[in-house]
Amino acid sequence: MNSKLSRREVLQGTGALVVSFNLFGPxxxxxxQLSAGPDLAGDLQATSLDSWIAIGRNGMVTVFSSKVDLGxxxxxxxxxxxxxxxxxxxxxxxxxxxDTTTAVDQGITAGSRTIELAGPQLRxxxxxxxxxxxxxxxxxxxxxxxxxxxxxxxxxxMGNGHKVSYANLLGGKRFNVQIPATGNGWxxxxxxxxxxxxxxxxxxVGKSVPRVDLPPKFTAQFTYVQDVRVPGMLHGRVVRPATxxxxxxxxxxxxxxxxxxxxxxxxxxxxxxxxxxxxxAAIRAAKALKVTWSTPDTKMPANPxxxxxxLKNTKGFVERPGMPPRGNVEAxxxxxxxxxxxxxxxxxxxxxxxxxxxxxxDVRGDKVTIWxxxxxxxxxxxxxxxxxxxxxxxxxxxxxxxxxxxGRLGTDDxxxxxxVMSRAVGKPVRVQWxxxxxxxxEPKGPAQLLTVRAAVDSSGKVVAWDxxxxxxxxxxxxxxxxxxxxxxxxxxxxQGFPNGTGGGGDTYTFDNQRIVASAIPWVxxxxxxxxxxxxxxxxxxxxxxxxxxxMDELAAAQGVDGVQFxxxxxxxxxxxxxxxxxxxxxxxxxxRPAPAPAPASGSxxxxxxGRGIAVSARSNSVxxxxxxxxxxxxxxxxxxxxxxxAHDCGLIINPDGxxxxxxxxxxxxxxxxxxxxxxxxxxxxxxxxxxxxPILRYEKIPQIDITLIDRPEMPALGGGEPSIGPVxxxxxxxxxxxxxxxLREAPFTPERVLKAMRAGATSTQRA
Amino acid sequence: MARIxxxxxxxxxxxxxxxxxxxxxxxxxxxxxxxxxxGCGLGQCGACTxxxxxxxxxxxSIPVTAAQNRSITTLEGLGSLxxxxxxxxxxxxxQAAQCGYCMNGMIMxxxxxxxxxxxxxxxxxxxxxxxxxxxxxxxxxxxxxxxRAASVKA
Numbered sequence: 001m002n003s004k005l006s007r008r009e010v011l012q013g014t015g016a017l018v019v020s021f022n023l024f025g026p027x028x029x030x031x032x033q034l035s036a037g038p039d040l041a042g043d044l045q046a047t048s049l050d051s052w053i054a055i056g057r058n059g060m061v062t063v064f065s066s067k068v069d070l071g072x073x074x075x076x077x078x079x080x081x082x083x084x085x086x087x088x089x090x091x092x093x094x095x096x097x098x099d100t101t102t103a104v105d106q107g108i109t110a111g112s113r114t115i116e117l118a119g120p121q122l123r124x125x126x127x128x129x130x131x132x133x134x135x136x137x138x139x140x141x142x143x144x145x146x147x148x149x150x151x152x153x154x155x156x157x158m159g160n161g162h163k164v165s166y167a168n169l170l171g172g173k174r175f176n177v178q179i180p181a182t183g184n185g186w187x188x189x190x191x192x193x194x195x196x197x198x199x200x201x202x203x204x205v206g207k208s209v210p211r212v213d214l215p216p217k218f219t220a221q222f223t224y225v226q227d228v229r230v231p232g233m234l235h236g237r238v239v240r241p242a243t244x245x246x247x248x249x250x251x252x253x254x255x256x257x258x259x260x261x262x263x264x265x266x267x268x269x270x271x272x273x274x275x276x277x278x279x280x281a282a283i284r285a286a287k288a289l290k291v292t293w294s295t296p297d298t299k300m301p302a303n304p305x306x307x308x309x310x311l312k313n314t315k316g317f318v319e320r321p322g323m324p325p326r327g328n329v330e331a332x333x334x335x336x337x338x339x340x341x342x343x344x345x346x347x348x349x350x351x352x353x354x355x356x357x358x359x360x361x362d363v364r365g366d367k368v369t370i371w372x373x374x375x376x377x378x379x380x381x382x383x384x385x386x387x388x389x390x391x392x393x394x395x396x397x398x399x400x401x402x403x404x405x406x407g408r409l410g411t412d413d414x415x416x417x418x419x420v421m422s423r424a425v426g427k428p429v430r431v432q433w434x435x436x437x438x439x440x441x442e443p444k445g446p447a448q449l450l451t452v453r454a455a456v457d458s459s460g461k462v463v464a465w466d467x468x469x470x471x472x473x474x475x476x477x478x479x480x481x482x483x484x485x486x487x488x489x490x491x492x493x494x495q496g497f498p499n500g501t502g503g504g505g506d507t508y509t510f511d512n513q514r515i516v517a518s519a520i521p522w523v524x525x526x527x528x529x530x531x532x533x534x535x536x537x538x539x540x541x542x543x544x545x546x547x548x549x550x551m552d553e554l555a556a557a558q559g560v561d562g563v564q565f566x567x568x569x570x571x572x573x574x575x576x577x578x579x580x581x582x583x584x585x586x587x588x589x590x591x592r593p594a595p596a597p598a599p600a601s602g603s604x605x606x607x608x609x610g611r612g613i614a615v616s617a618r619s620n621s622v623x624x625x626x627x628x629x630x631x632x633x634x635x636x637x638x639x640x641x642x643x644x645x646a647h648d649c650g651l652i653i654n655p656d657g658x659x660x661x662x663x664x665x666x667x668x669x670x671x672x673x674x675x676x677x678x679x680x681x682x683x684x685x686x687x688x689x690x691x692x693x694p695i696l697r698y699e700k701i702p703q704i705d706i707t708l709i710d711r712p713e714m715p716a717l718g719g720g721e722p723s724i725g726p727v728x729x730x731x732x733x734x735x736x737x738x739x740x741x742x743l744r745e746a747p748f749t750p751e752r753v754l755k756a757m758r759a760g761a762t763s764t765q766r767a
Numbered sequence: 768m769a770r771i772x773x774x775x776x777x778x779x780x781x782x783x784x785x786x787x788x789x790x791x792x793x794x795x796x797x798x799x800x801x802x803x804x805x806g807c808g809l810g811q812c813g814a815c816t817x818x819x820x821x822x823x824x825x826x827x828s829i830p831v832t833a834a835q836n837r838s839i840t841t842l843e844g845l846g847s848l849x850x851x852x853x854x855x856x857x858x859x860x861x862q863a864a865q866c867g868y869c870m871n872g873m874i875m876x877x878x879x880x881x882x883x884x885x886x887x888x889x890x891x892x893x894x895x896x897x898x899x900x901x902x903x904x905x906x907x908x909x910x911x912x913x914x915r916a917a918s919v920k921a
Contacts, residue, residue, distance in 0.1 A: 071866025217867035667904030
């Protein structure tokens with residue numbers, strides 16, 4: 001696709017390309033026909049207003065963004081923001097997202113930061129566009145800007161009724177206006193001094209505008225990356241070794257000679273893949289191909305316990321504070337009248353994307369086109385440039401949505417697989433990982449080991465809090481070559497990014513307080529299938545599980561109700577106490593200490609009921625959660641009956657969209673708390689399908705009640721992650737309430753619950 | 768390779784394919800349908816669900832030869848963007864998805880459920896959909912959408 005062509009068609013308001021984007025129809029065919037022209041444009045400048053917004057002759061407003069919808073509805077929310085700022089109806093907005101040739105690089109779509117950071121970038125671009133349109137209208141209508149109003153893209157002069165539409169003023173033409181812009185990516189500031197609207201004047205923001213992507217999704221009209229078809233396209237499948245450092249000693253191509261339609265067995269470095277005319281031939285061939293792998297240099301850890309031991313005994317390469325330390329923790333711990341200590345474990349978990357990773361690449365000499373569900377289209381372009389030795393401006397990356405993304409998945413790996421196989425056969429290749437490739441090779445949320453210590457004084461007041469998270473970084477290396485890059489010989493350099501710091505008790509204020517996240521190096525010369533990556537709210541679930549369980553242990557030891565106990569220490573943080581109060585009301589929480597009083601004998605047999613609470617903050621959002629559970633005391637099985645959530649993420653853009661995200665967070669959080677653990681031994685991952693790695697099903701879905709706390713005077717923050725963090729802690733606390741058994745290792749499987757019940761209410765109090 | 772006759776969404780189609788090919792790849796690659804989706808290839812997740820002779824089946828685990836002389840309906844066969852089936856309308860009204868990748872399976876399974884039981888309880892809906900996985904956590908909305916569809920039809 002040629003960016004000039006698409007721009008012109010957008011401005012004409014008639015472009016087939018734009019229509020196909022809008023209808024999510026046969027976009028892949030349209031794009032395939034418009035293959036990369038000889039003059040692939042250089043990167044767009046953030047300082048040109050035309051890089052952001054175009055007004056078509058038909059009055060449609062096209063917004064260009066590198067931010068992509070990962071299945072959360074953020075494209076609709078960003079459209080709402082622009083519609084409000086420009087004074088047009090939402091239906092006049094078209095978003096064109098995720099194309100390196102039509103978008104300014106706004107940084108990767110991640111961390112629940114899109115509404116927070118890209119929202120203002122687009123809002124300010126829209127405000128600048130509105131300012132320019134009013135200037136044009138002022139000249140056309142002969143009235144000062146101060147006397148102009150805008151409704152649905154029509155500018156009117158107050159008093160005399162003279163009007164002109166945006167389409168009439170500019171439709172089909174460029175703004176040709178420069179705007180100030182500084183910084184880049186997440187930090188990009190666009191036209192920061194142009195006055196934007198007051199929240200009181202919002203008309204579209206704050207409304208539950210239905211998502212634009214859902215009708216085509218429910219009617220099979222949507223083009224997921226899996227649906228992209230390019231003329232002449234072949235099908236590729238990967239053949240993975242046990243670890244990346246294993247090399248193919250020999251490949252017996254005769255082993256697949258009976259399969260019709262094989263095009264090529266691709267071997268580059270230690271990468272092995274198969275390209276075929278049809279998907280089925282590629283699948284059969286990848287399975288049947290006999291590859292003898294060398295003994296790898298790298299071994300997997302022997303089992304999960306070995307990983308926890310390694311975390312415990314290895315020094316971190318960086319220790320980061322979760323908050324500025326207060327007082328003297330060590331002194332307060334030694335002087336407290338009672339001290340407490342507990343250690344918690346959180347396992348490796350999977351993203352478990354429903355659709356295995358998929359990408360399409362067309363490598364034609366020095367022109368490369370990639371269709372991939374990449375969170376960072378410019379990052380993918382950079383990586384592929386390094387892999388192929390092709391300049392970045394000869395590579396076009398087009399985002400196409402996959403199934404839900406909850407952190408960095410295998411999708412960028414699949415793009416590299418496709419690039420290597422396309423180069424090898426000189427034709428476009430679509431790569432689709434199989435389920436075992438996805439479970440086996442998706443980068444995983446790392447294990448964590450957490451220790452909390454506290455002291456109380458003679459009045460029962462908590463005077464010391466010491467929290468230590470030992471975690472692997474969320475990438476194994478700073479520059480992060482992916483699986484295929486590594487198989488082709490690229491090496492990782494430097495330590496990876498530490499796995500976050502939030503959630504270790506930073507919602508509270510204690511006189512002496514220390515929260516530290518220690519990043520333990522994941523020392524492997526090449527990654528095993530246990531390579532690490534950010535998994536939704538990275539590290540938070542574990543840290544909040546530890547800190548909010550420990551708060552519960554302290555409250556129980558003092559015989560104080562869990563909500564009241566938290567209120568005492570959250571008090572300086574009004575948003576936290578508001579959220580606690582709101583969720584207590586929503587859940588009809590009755591104050592009493594945990595565990596619940598034993599029911600009269602014989603009243604409910606083997607089923608024990610309990611409730612638990614947790615509160616936490618992430619990225620300036622605050623969430624309080626209660627869980628109501630039933631525990632089968634004979635089997636140890638936990639059923640979460642109800643979760644209530646009070647959610648404060650500042651200004652709410654789309655209330656129903658936010659609720660949708662919260663429901664998803666609750667269900668995924670419940671699943672991760674109760675069921676999910678990557679199992680492995682020295683030879684590899686053990687759970688390679690959904691039978692081996694079960695997730696929550698309909699029969700166990702809890703009732704979900706939600707209170708949204710809107711703070712329109714605050715900036716809008718993202719809702720994709722904050723509410724998953726406290727869910728496991730609330731469930732663990734409810735299990736304690738029901739049974740008196742304290743879970744200190746996730747997931748809370750029946751075996752672990754029974755074991756904890758046998759151990760009884762083990763005290764964390766030190767003698 | 769073999770020529771195989773299929774009846775998909777009330778249309779006769781003939782494909783020339785390896786007879787061991789699972790129905791899913793024929794529907795997606797030969798007939799260019801987007802409704803049935805690849806999720807696991809193991810019959811575990813339900814993303815590939817189609818309706819064959821009135822039953823919801825996993826198209827990833829059925830060889831195309833087993834679908835000959837059967838009536839196959841895909842999500843496209845239910846309704847379109849312009850003329851959605853009442854179940855699709857209910858899913859839109861309830862905004863019952865996040866990524867939506869699994870929703871083909873949810874809607875097709877719900878179609879078979881409602882054909883047999885026009886007024887299901889929550890528990891019956893959960894039971895019918897229990898073999899369909901959703902990773903985004905849209906379950907509560909899906910149940911609401913199916914109840915809405917049932918009430919519209921009733």
